[in-house]
Amino acid sequence: MSLLVVGSIAIDSIETPFGKAEEVLGGSAVYIALAAGYFSAPVRLVGVVGSDFPKKYVEFLEEKDIDVDGLQIIPDGKTFRWGGRYHYDMNVRDTLYTELNVFEHFNPELPPNYRKVSYVCLGNIDPVLQEQVLLQMEHPRLVVGDTMNFWIERKRAELLKTLSMIDVLVLNDSETRLLAQEPNLIKAARTIIGMGPRFVIIKKGEHGALLISEKMFFSAPAYPIEVINDPTGAGDAFAGGLIGWIAKTDDQSEENLKRAVIYGSVMASFCVERFGVDRLKDLTYLEIQNRFRSFRELSRFDEETIFP
Numbered sequence: 001m002s003l004l005v006v007g008s009i010a011i012d013s014i015e016t017p018f019g020k021a022e023e024v025l026g027g028s029a030v031y032i033a034l035a036a037g038y039f040s041a042p043v044r045l046v047g048v049v050g051s052d053f054p055k056k057y058v059e060f061l062e063e064k065d066i067d068v069d070g071l072q073i074i075p076d077g078k079t080f081r082w083g084g085r086y087h088y089d090m091n092v093r094d095t096l097y098t099e100l101n102v103f104e105h106f107n108p109e110l111p112p113n114y115r116k117v118s119y120v121c122l123g124n125i126d127p128v129l130q131e132q133v134l135l136q137m138e139h140p141r142l143v144v145g146d147t148m149n150f151w152i153e154r155k156r157a158e159l160l161k162t163l164s165m166i167d168v169l170v171l172n173d174s175e176t177r178l179l180a181q182e183p184n185l186i187k188a189a190r191t192i193i194g195m196g197p198r199f200v201i202i203k204k205g206e207h208g209a210l211l212i213s214e215k216m217f218f219s220a221p222a223y224p225i226e227v228i229n230d231p232t233g234a235g236d237a238f239a240g241g242l243i244g245w246i247a248k249t250d251d252q253s254e255e256n257l258k259r260a261v262i263y264g265s266v267m268a269s270f271c272v273e274r275f276g277v278d279r280l281k282d283l284t285y286l287e288i289q290n291r292f293r294s295f296r297e298l299s300r301f302d303e304e305t306i307f308p
């Protein structure tokens with residue numbers, strides 16, 4: 001099944017207590033597309049870069065079977081740049097700079113063959129741009145969307161409009177509370193379901209993820225990773241594994257969404273092992289499958305009870 005990904009395409013500079021990476025390929029769409037591509041290729045990419053965007057990065061995306069027909073390259077434009085520094089507690093991150101550059105005037109225009117695509121993943125960008133993409137699609141079967149504090153605070157009305165067109169919303173815990181204006185995560189998720197999405201997925205970083213619909217609740221375990229070098233893009237890799245699995249199987253049942261949440265967690269757990277997109281470059285299917293099985297083992301227990 002075909003899959004479309006829209007989001008930022010960036011040149012990132014990242015510092016963590018374990019090292020740094022300067023001017024590397026990043027952006028929400030890149031992480032999503034790389035992770036999703038292991039399940040459902042080719043991924044159709046929609047985004048914008050400037051003429052300073054290294055040609056080797058475009059070639060790399062093509063090598064990974066990512067369709068770049070929807071990538072706009074603006075002559076004399078400067079690519080979106082983001083810099084981040086993580087603390088020893090890697091849940092804490094300082095954004096050093098966000099230079100929107102070509103993103104400020106981005107007008108996503110879908111090539112005709114992108115409009116019929118069945119599965120869509122909206123990476124974290126301005127909700128107005130997310131809506132613009134959806135309005136060009138013919139009949140998507142499922143739309144997964146991501147957002148962040150920045151848009152919840154600054155473009156709430158626009159975000160609420162886009163939310164009415166999203167089936168599965170992926171957020172972290174603080175974004176969930178902020179959007180719903182409710183401290184309890186389960187109540188907050190149900191409030192968000194009232195805004196449009198059928199499912200809300202709350203990513204809790206190293207503590208796993210929750211999948212919530214009006215009637216069901218599923219808690220995915222956290223994988224005990226011993227080597228974490230760089231958490232950048234983990235949330236996007238999660239969204240990529242999730243939509244990639246749903247597109248591959250073309251199955252939106254609740255049971256399959258649970259599997260998709262685990263595949264999302266698998267891709268996020270790989271992502272953090274190395275800097276930038278490095279670990280997502282050359283995974284094998286065997287590695288992905290083995291980690292999926294390890295996730296299952298993590299929360300499996302038998303039904304014996306000590307009570308009479």
Ligand code: AMP
Binds near residue numbers: 009125
């Ligand atoms: P995450 O770690 O999931 O927040 O994603 C990090 C990626 O998002 C980096 O590669 C950045 O280039 C990109 N990013 C950071 N801030 C923004 C923003 N305001 N809009 C779009 N993309 C962003």
